[in-house]
Amino acid sequence: xxxxxxILRAARLVAQAHGYSGLNFRDLAKQVGIxxxxxxxxxxxxxxxxxxxxxxxxxxxxxxLDTCLMECSNLSGCLQQYTDLFRKALENxxxxxxxxxxxxxxxxxxxxxxxxxxxxxxxNIAWLEKVLARVRSGASLNSRKRQAMxxxxxxxxxxxxxxxxxxxxxxxxxxxxxxxxxxxxSESERARIRPRG
Amino acid sequence: xxxxxxILRAARLVAQAHGYSGLNFRDLAKQVGIxxxxxxxxxxxxxxxxxxxxxxxxxxxxxxLDTCLMECSNLSGCLQQYTDLFRKALENxxxxxxxxxxxxxxxxxxxxxxxxxxxxxxxNIAWLEKVLARVRSGASLNSRKRQAMxxxxxxxxxxxxxxxxxxxxxxxxxxxxxxxxxxxxSESERARIRPRG
DNA sequence: ACCTGAACACCGTTCAAGT
DNA sequence: ACCTGAACACCGTTCAAGT
Numbered sequence: 001x002x003x004x005x006x007i008l009r010a011a012r013l014v015a016q017a018h019g020y021s022g023l024n025f026r027d028l029a030k031q032v033g034i035x036x037x038x039x040x041x042x043x044x045x046x047x048x049x050x051x052x053x054x055x056x057x058x059x060x061x062x063x064x065l066d067t068c069l070m071e072c073s074n075l076s077g078c079l080q081q082y083t084d085l086f087r088k089a090l091e092n093x094x095x096x097x098x099x100x101x102x103x104x105x106x107x108x109x110x111x112x113x114x115x116x117x118x119x120x121x122x123x124n125i126a127w128l129e130k131v132l133a134r135v136r137s138g139a140s141l142n143s144r145k146r147q148a149m150x151x152x153x154x155x156x157x158x159x160x161x162x163x164x165x166x167x168x169x170x171x172x173x174x175x176x177x178x179x180x181x182x183x184x185x186s187e188s189e190r191a192r193i194r195p196r197g
Numbered sequence: 198x199x200x201x202x203x204i205l206r207a208a209r210l211v212a213q214a215h216g217y218s219g220l221n222f223r224d225l226a227k228q229v230g231i232x233x234x235x236x237x238x239x240x241x242x243x244x245x246x247x248x249x250x251x252x253x254x255x256x257x258x259x260x261x262l263d264t265c266l267m268e269c270s271n272l273s274g275c276l277q278q279y280t281d282l283f284r285k286a287l288e289n290x291x292x293x294x295x296x297x298x299x300x301x302x303x304x305x306x307x308x309x310x311x312x313x314x315x316x317x318x319x320x321n322i323a324w325l326e327k328v329l330a331r332v333r334s335g336a337s338l339n340s341r342k343r344q345a346m347x348x349x350x351x352x353x354x355x356x357x358x359x360x361x362x363x364x365x366x367x368x369x370x371x372x373x374x375x376x377x378x379x380x381x382x383s384e385s386e387r388a389r390i391r392p393r394g
Numbered sequence: 395a396c397c398t399g400a401a402c403a404c405c406g407t408t409c410a411a412g413t
Numbered sequence: 414a415c416c417t418g419a420a421c422a423c424c425g426t427t428c429a430a431g432t
Contacts, residue, residue, distance in 0.1 A: 003396085017304050021218045024424065036425085038397050046425065096301060103361035104293060104301045107214045117361050149358065149367065150374040157354025161346065164300035164314050170346065177347040181378060200415085221405065233406085235416050243406065 004042045006032045011053055016095035020050050020105050020113065047110030050102075054116035057098045058123055061085070065127045075135040079151070082128070083175045086155040090168045100156045124152045154178055201239045203229045208250055213292035217247050217302050217310065244307030247299075251313035254295045255320055258282070262324045272332040273376075276348070279325070280372045283352040287365045297353045321349045351375055 010031045015023055023046065025036040032039075043049035064085060072078040089095045099120035102109060109117065128148035136144060155175070162171035207228045212220055220243065222233040229236075240246035261282060269275040286292045296317035299306060306314065325345035333341060352372070359368035 019216075019218070019301065021216070022305060025426090026424075034396095035398055037399075037427085040426075041396060044426095094303075099361075100357060101301050103357045104216065104298050106360050106363075107291075108219060114361070121358065121361055146370050146374045150371045153354035153358040153371045154351060155354070156357045157350035157352070160297060160300045160353045160357070161318065161350040163303050164296075164311070164318055166303075173343050174347045174350045177343045222407090223405075231415095232417055234408085234418075237407075238415060241407095 003032060003034065003038075007039060007042060007049070008053060008056060011049060012057065012098060013093075013095070015050075015053060016089060016098050016101065017093060019101045020046075020109060023049070045110070047112055050110065050113035051116050054099055054102065054113060054120060058116065058120040061120070062123055062127070065124075069127070069130065075131060078131045079179075082131075082151075083155055086159060087168070087171060087175075090159060090162055090171055094163055094166065094168070096159050096163060097156065100159055103156070121152065125149055128152060151178075200229060200231065200235075204236060204239060204246070205250060205253060208246060209254065209295060210292070212247075212250060213286060213295050213298065214290060216298045217243075217306060220246065242307070244309055247306065247310035248313050251296055251299065251310060251317060255313065255317040258317070259320055259324070262321075266324070266327065272328060275328045276376075279328075279348070280352055280376075283356060284365070284368055284372075287356060287359055287368055291360055291363065291365070293356050293360060294353065297356055300353070318349065322346055325349060348375075 007028060010028055011023060014028065025039050025046070029036040029039055039049070043052065065082070068078055068081045072081060086097055089097055099117045102113065102117045103121075106114060106117070125145070125148045128151050129144050132139070132144040132147055139147075158171045158174040161174060162168055204225060207225055208220055211225065222236050222243070226233040226236055236246070240249065262279070265275055265278045269278060283294055286294055296314045299310065299314045300318075303311060303314070322342070322345045325348050326341050329336070329341040329344055336344075355368045355371040358371060359365055
């Protein structure tokens with residue numbers, strides 16, 4: 001396999017466990033079998049590597065999600081596959097979504113990386129909107145957009161919680177609770193709430 | 198103010214923006230007006246600093262939440278104050294919950310820090326269970342525990358999403374959606390779902 | 395085209411030395 | 414009790430030099 005590809009694959013696993021700041025050229029080089037200075041031939045700066053990493057991650061994820069969308073006919077199947085996809089990161093050494101981790105590191109990301117991480121979120125939300133549009137054509141565009149954002153945020157939060165507890169069942173419990181909609185307020189409680197923003 | 202206190206205050210703001218890995222003794226020392234080697238007098242290792250930081254953060258948060266619990270009579274008011282508290286971090290320079298950030302960094306945290314970050318989650322979930330118990334005495338203990346975990350995870354995910362979008366209104370939209378329970382499935386859709394785990 | 399060693403300013407940590 | 418300078422192995426980056 002090409003060196004550039006080997007670097008990206010190794011870097012992805014490292015970044016999903018240790019974040020952008022946890023990436024370092026010397027260890028990466030050791031894994032690939034070259035010297036750290038050589039990585040700069042493919043990725044001049046760490047920012048270039050981070051941006052390429054996030055972009056590739058978005059492409060790969062989009063390909064998987066689009067396949068889901070084609071194969072799944074019902075909403076619950078699609079969303080189950082969506083949450084299962086994020087579960088896989090946890091299964092793989094309690095790793096996180098690459099861009100979820102980088103979202104936390106936002107302040108320390110070079111602009112080009114930040115843009116790619118945001119693009120990952122945009123892609124996810126757009127995909128979720130498409131899924132929701134299939135079965136909730138009645139709901140307004142804005143309402144579906146809000147729901148898409150909420151679902152995207154939820155899997156990130158569930159990953160975070162499962163990660164610190166070193167317990168993947170926490171992810172299942174949280175996602176399961178969302179799915180069953182045992183949420184903030186009961187029907188009667190909700191009537192009393194002033195919406196925000 | 199005592200030097201130790203000044204270090205903790207400066208470190209908290211840094212860690213909420215750059216995480217545990219973003220903490221560095223030299224910058225911290227500069228802010229406090231001493232040399233980096235002097236910080237080791239108060240916190241022998243970076244792990245000691247991180248653990249003290251997370252512990253203090255938990256204590257401070259618990260004090261605020263317990264005051265809420267005493268003053269608020271209804272569920273929606275309590276939970277609104279809860280989500281507002283996490284909103285404040287975003288208001289303050291788009292910062293994150295200290296332990297939310299550290300949860301992502303889990304793999305790189307010394308054990309003593311990891312334990313304190315987990316303790317923050319436990320405290321939050323216990324508090325939320327107490328709130329839910331007030332108005333949902335009908336629900337089972339386990340059900341309330343699951344809801345508490347879900348709410349805790351949700352604010353973390355909402356922070357993450359708002360942070361990468363550099364847009365605090367994303368937080369409001371997401372939290373608002375949870376509160377209105379426009380969630381994963383409609384009533385009829387939910388009937389078709391096989392629960393997980 | 396692809397790789398390297400050596401240098402730079404930066405990190406946490408240690409420690410002998412100061413007051 | 415509290416602080417410091419100097420040293421160490423580590424980081425990303427640069428660059429002249431190799432094939």
